[in-house]
Amino acid sequence: MKAVSVEEAVAIIPAGASLMIGGFMAVGTPERLIDELVRQGKDGLTVIANDTALPGAGIGKLVSAGLVHKVIASHIGLNPETQQKMLAGELEVELVPQGTLIERIRAAGYGLGGVLTPTGVGTIVEEGKRKLEVDGKEYLLETALHADFALVNSFLADYYGNLHYTLTARNFNPVIAMAGRQVIAEADNIVPTGVISPDQVHTPAPVVDYLLMNG
Amino acid sequence: MKAVSVEEAVAIIPAGASLMIGGFMAVGTPERLIDELVRQGKDGLTVIANDTALPGAGIGKLVSAGLVHKVIASHIGLNPETQQKMLAGELEVELVPQGTLIERIRAAGYGLGGVLTPTGVGTIVEEGKRKLEVDGKEYLLETALHADFALVNSFLADYYGNLHYTLTARNFNPVIAMAGRQVIAEADNIVPTGVISPDQVHTPAPVVDYLLMNG
């Protein structure tokens, strides 16, 4: 793990990269990284996240700034800008059931090729997907979803990069931290190693590549 | 959740039931439940667990007592009795790679039909299984593994049945707690509701059906 400034962290991300971003309606989203992506104008991004929050919050800022080429999400209903840009053909949107999205991300991080889910069978979600039967029940094969970077926000990080999330700010964060080829963590609080007890670590330090320094 | 004595809990389990049992070399195994299974002589059991521990410890006691009809596990090498009984044809043993075993159990608890894993491709583990290609890579389809009961051991339980495991005694426990059709929890310590903070709960109370009372 390397401690970096937010400027250094975002400089590592090329335009056109695919980013998994933690958060649920901007709760648990790394806002400093988002703001710096906007400042450095990294465009052509593919964003994989639960939602696009609201205009002015979290991923909503990337959408407003026109930096996003494609969104893979489960819900965009609370951000009218995302919907407008989608209908205007300025933004590609792939909608995925939330439980399927998180399993596809997890599969990538856990070295699985995919999972079989009953969700979406018989609906428009099944289009173009393989269907398999197990014990007489039909499932869709949903394949692993990879990304160049995972950007996570944790409540605590220690000096090694162990991360602890809290309350509903955990959401997608620990799962994307396993799936991003490189992982950049932004912590609300950096604490001495040992402050987070072993049972409270949600993301083990060895999967974290960069930790944002304070300031 | 219902608080029950160990006698009541085991009385619920019929002979011939399939049991997922937590623990790794008997660390994190519910020993009171095991001892009572032996006392009540519940036989013909199918045991799904990481291993069969040692003679005289954890699942080893069930094997010694001749109560086990079939074992689905990743490792039996440290229990010579399991191997002897297997070679003598007294005990059916299905060996599953550890990472595959835990994913098959998880799939059952998470409503998935199965997962695609690269583990076992090209080895004798692939016999009789479907192989699928995703993005040019071969995977085995490993299907969900269900059980009638999950028997878990936690470090803490609160009055609702929220469970917290500690250190390496966590292992299979939180995963099987999602997968057993009925879940019986044996806690080292029962604490007032609220003592386990929300972020420290590994198994949510609503999935626990029975909690062993003290004494």
Added chain:
Amino acid sequence: MDAQTIIAKRIAQELREGMLVNLGIGIPTLVANYLPAGVHVYFQSENGLIGTGPVPEPGMQLRLLTDAGGRPVTALPGACTFDSAVSFGLIRGGHVDVTVLGGLQVDQQGRLANWMIPGKMVPGMGGAMDLVTGAKRVVVAMQHTAKGKAKIVRQCSLPLTSVRQVDLVVTDLAVIAFPGGRATLLETAPGVSVADVLAGTEAELVVPDQVPTMAI
């Protein structure tokens, strides 16, 4: 009693001690206000919480603790939090006893459409498809008609949320279930006649000899 209150009160009667319950946004959220006295249920927010409590007192909000709509909530003693994979494991895996969701249309076999109006409203399915596919019991909370048009129809014109048949539809006019795959009138709202229900329903509705009034 207004339409929303009728629906919420009636659905609250479906909840039993110890159940794990997921309430959607809108009318379903109101169900929590009418729990039978002494009954303790667990409310799940799919963003990662069991034990969701009411809105916090002024000044006590925490940005790190919200419902699935991003609004501040509280956590009751005995609450627990988890990541999204666990949250949807609970949902897809059948651990949620009851989910209450809004509806746009329900067909006469009980299949729900509630996540998009092609060309008009494409918010995404969020957790709805997993909830309808995986919860033990699915209850739809909706107005019986929208702008005079029936919402309980022969066939959904909107994309389905799941092919799984829902268990109960509760509207401001009626309670409907689908035994044997046929929409069947179970109860009418106070002051509503069977004829009123039939007039507002496009689907073929089985009407038993006796149709009791909702006990709300």
Added chain:
Amino acid sequence: MDAQTIIAKRIAQELREGMLVNLGIGIPTLVANYLPAGVHVYFQSENGLIGTGPVPEPGMQLRLLTDAGGRPVTALPGACTFDSAVSFGLIRGGHVDVTVLGGLQVDQQGRLANWMIPGKMVPGMGGAMDLVTGAKRVVVAMQHTAKGKAKIVRQCSLPLTSVRQVDLVVTDLAVIAFPGGRATLLETAPGVSVADVLAGTEAELVVPDQVPTMAI
């Protein structure tokens, strides 16, 4: 220096600052004793621990904290614990930088057999298949021969652990890698000649002009 020490010391040189390392039972465990000074690596136990430390002081053992063999260990500051699904997510998902495992046979393309001898020893594969399939780098630690018989063979007679080619085999006689799918002699142990290695090896071995001695 005895055979085990040679192997463990040489493999320890493969470890770099910050790596996540999984050591199997037996010779691999000894590798931890020979870490280069000042290098910090994370040791994973597949039963659910990163930050595995040495055996506890007498009287300090805790039944709830063991290695994958069930023996008491310690946890270093900065350790973390997790369930078995996460543990094998780390392994299968390529997060483990190096795994060091024992071997029964390695074939000349670098494929390992280390989990069973049909009819004789059927302990189960435990985590071995996942480790060999998923770790970024696989290092095999074994005696070069067993009872005079070569263990690096043309073709494994024992069931394979994985079809994935291992990265390095370190024995008491030699270091062998598999560039281009061909077993190649990289180093010999102190006092061991190339001829000694060839005599103890059944596989066809590529021998470069210069074969340095292990710097241990």
